[in-house]
Amino acid sequence: MDSAVSAPADGTGTIPETPLLDRKRNIAGYRINKMAMALSDQRNREAFKANEEAFLDSYGLTAEEKAAVKSRDWREMVRLGGNLFFILKISAVDPVPITQIGAAQAGMDHTEFLTERLGKKLNG
């Protein structure tokens, strides 16, 4: 046995600053993630680009969820249950580097994130 039955031993809810895709987040984020998953299809990418509002509506996103997506607020999308593997597909339609998405969640500027979090040595 991993540990007490009452507390899941898989780490969900126990590790600071680490939103795991547990059942609570799965349920909360289902609409956002389903909408983002649809962007794996070229036709849907075109529909998203042509009329983002209508595309988000067709997946039943709430006003709060739509606002987070439309402002590309990665931190907020994650707070609402969005999972990076799905919402990353938004960055295929509207390009943003993954490190920029990381920086936004960490609440750091991009350069600070690269040097302090990732330990990258920047030239010049």
Add this chain to the structure above:
Amino acid sequence: MAKIIGGLGTSHVPSIGVALDRGLRDTPDWKPFFDGYVPAQQWMRDRRPDVAVVIFNDHGNAFFLDKVPTLAVGCASSYRPIDEGWGPRDVPVFEGAEDFSWHFVDTLVENHFDPLVCREIDVDHGMQVPMELFFGRPEAWPVKVVPVFVNTIQYPIPTPQRMWQLGKVLRAAIESWPTDERFVIMGTGGLSHQLQGSRAGFINRDADQAWIEEIGNDPQKYREMMREDYIRTFGSEGAELIMWLVMRGAMDERVETVHKHYYAPASTTGAGMVVLENRG
């Protein structure tokens, strides 16, 4: 009977594929990373395996959250690179070792594992990138493949111990396969990284280097580590490392680490590789 000629562990970071697609292999950011795989590619050319069993997780590409199998096995004659949002990558289609896949499924169920059996499924960077790292970008892949999908995204994910047992059953399947085919097993994912939450960008170089050093001849503690300790030590997405235990569990108790490599950061990830050979 068929034979395991090597156990390989490697990262499968998607940016590695993107770097290759954009011709960035020899740029200062990427050259030291890719150069570390040169000896492993030579090892592949010398050892000439017939089949690669690749253990990886789908990253919300072949499976959505409507259906999430904890364990799935590809039983198809071929696997195409999937569209992850940027269009399918221009890498060769993977030829499946279909007959062996079915034999593996039989062996799994006889041993009380219950996989989802996939007759049609496309594969994402989790499988593409390891193949490119070990085989380069050939016209056609020199091996047939068996994709093994492990859920490491939606909780609960399987335990490290279970991954090890899966490796034991994989070994039994290979060693009861009546051909003289030569198998390599690729455990993929990691090393430390975290994409989600305010801890995003977490990398643990010391723990990564210890993993590369120890996964060959001192794997016991990794087998006994709890899932939450993987997340704490290696980051939420670094917990993918449990899939290396399938490979390690399939190998002999004694192995030799014939090649190893570590480089960080590759994109947002501590990236590494080992090549293990059985020593009894």
